[in-house]
Amino acid sequence: MSRQMVRPGGRSARVQEAVHTAVKELAAEVGRDALTVPLIAQRAGVTPSTVYRRWGDLQVLLSDVAVERLRPDTEPEDHGDLASDMAAWAEQFLDEMSSPSGRAYIRDALLGDPDGNNAGQCSTYAAEQVETIRIRAAERGEDAPDTETVLDHVVAPIMYRILFRPQGLSPAYARRLVADMLG
Amino acid sequence: MSRQMVRPGGRSARVQEAVHTAVKELAAEVGRDALTVPLIAQRAGVTPSTVYRRWGDLQVLLSDVAVERLRPDTEPEDHGDLASDMAAWAEQFLDEMSSPSGRAYIRDALLGDPDGNNAGQCSTYAAEQVETIRIRAAERGEDAPDTETVLDHVVAPIMYRILFRPQGLSPAYARRLVADMLG
DNA sequence: CACCTTAAAGCGAATTTCTTGCGTCTGTGC
DNA sequence: GCACAGACGCAAGAAATTCGCTTTAAGGTG
Incomplete structure (x- = not known):
């Protein structure tokens, strides 16, 4: 929410949505502490490098989701x-x-x-x-x-x-x- | 400071001291964000596994140092x-x-x-x-x-x-x- | 509507970091 | 001294992160 206001309707938005959703689902399923970038990426149908590029690391991603x-x-x-x-x-x-x-x-x-x-x-x-x-x-x-x-x-x-x-x-x-x- | 009050005068204490010092020195030299466990361990003259065993991960270690x-x-x-x-x-x-x-x-x-x-x-x-x-x-x-x-x-x-x-x-x-x- | 530009995603290899089991060493208590 | 327990070193294997390159798709232009 805080750092990617780009191309609102396009692929970026879908990826962000998918990743956020994956974080929430996995957090509920396996617990907050078991989350990893590769795990989230797989669930979201995205490659890990995409997550690393967009968010930098897991903490930044979790921060975005937490604010939501x-x-x-x-x-x-x-x-x-x-x-x-x-x-x-x-x-x-x-x-x-x-x-x-x-x-x-x-x-x-x-x-x-x-x-x-x-x-x-x-x-x-x-x-x-x-x-x-x-x-x-x-x-x-x-x-x-x-x-x-x-x-x-x-x-x-x-x-x-x-x-x-x-x-x-x-x-x-x-x-x-x-x-x-x-x- | 919060979790290792063990064997105050012994090797444990020396290791903790060396690691904390290494964190402070390296934070000043290469910046807080460039710190990694292997880097700190090397500077402190210990193996990374020692740090992982004692503190669990980098964040816990940094937390201890920050409180100091x-x-x-x-x-x-x-x-x-x-x-x-x-x-x-x-x-x-x-x-x-x-x-x-x-x-x-x-x-x-x-x-x-x-x-x-x-x-x-x-x-x-x-x-x-x-x-x-x-x-x-x-x-x-x-x-x-x-x-x-x-x-x-x-x-x-x-x-x-x-x-x-x-x-x-x-x-x-x-x-x-x-x-x-x-x- | 076809074409061009560009930001972002995919992919895979190379690198780095993290985990774990096992043997050794060092304090501590008897 | 001597035995016990806790902590460390080492090394191998697993997992993660990074990086260069390629490919895709959104948005703009003629």
Whole structure:
């Protein structure tokens, strides 16, 4: 997603699609750690050298796929007021991100990402979700903190703890962060 | 550092030392991306299989070395009051961590770290620095926030932005985080 | 619509890296 | 000292990555 915006409708696109699909299927079948470039290439019906040329190495490829998977698939739920929306969203965010698979995707996304584009995309996803909640709050006439403030006070602590202090994360922590920010 | 506390004075220790040194030297000479296990092993005067057996793969080894390098080498400076101490430390922390090499070390530390011990060690380093500042404040009779609070409000946002939003980090940002927390 | 240009994929050989089994050596504890 | 256990060296085999060259297909042009 981050580095091959070329010839959108052509063969390149089909190859990328096939390779990404192969990664997801094989990850489910044989496990994330058993993935290799030749294995993926075979499943995708492509030669290994194609993968090496396009992505450079396995980590970059996994990073691209991980970002796809970290894209939120639903809008934040509407609970009627800003505090509830934010608390519920933070709780769900923490829950998804701190799951074993979530943590693996985050690490993969960071891993093969020389210029930080993929990681940046993850942050953008979170910012978009927050924006949705803010707009909803504004329509109700509520006063909401900046998106940047939410990133600093809620998203950043959650991600920091997931990455650096895997112990002792609970839904209550997410709610407390939100409450502290809004209070 | 995280997985071989074996036979401290013996051959194991010498091998570990030699390999770590080789990694640092070669990283400086040929660049982080050109490192390979055989290359490192040769420089360290050991066989590649030794490295593979001890560390598993290159990423785990680089993770160990990165954690060593992320250990703070000095105590936080004393500026006479909590706010100044904290602001100066945060500024230096951001400066060191957001440099190209700092970011590379952080990523390496996270990378080859199956059980999260190395990443946890990074967090512990930061916590220790914060503790030093808090104790100093307490001796002056100042009221200081919890270490956990500092991690959430200062360290986490800085690390989040370094990892996920490499753009637009400035010393002022670190100072603002501290001011917001203490205010 | 046929032709040209060019980026990307295929292919296979050469190179490099990784894995593994087995024998040897070196600390450690008795 | 002496025996045990853990770690290393060595070497062979398997797997991966890289590289030069050829072929294919998309997109543009007359």
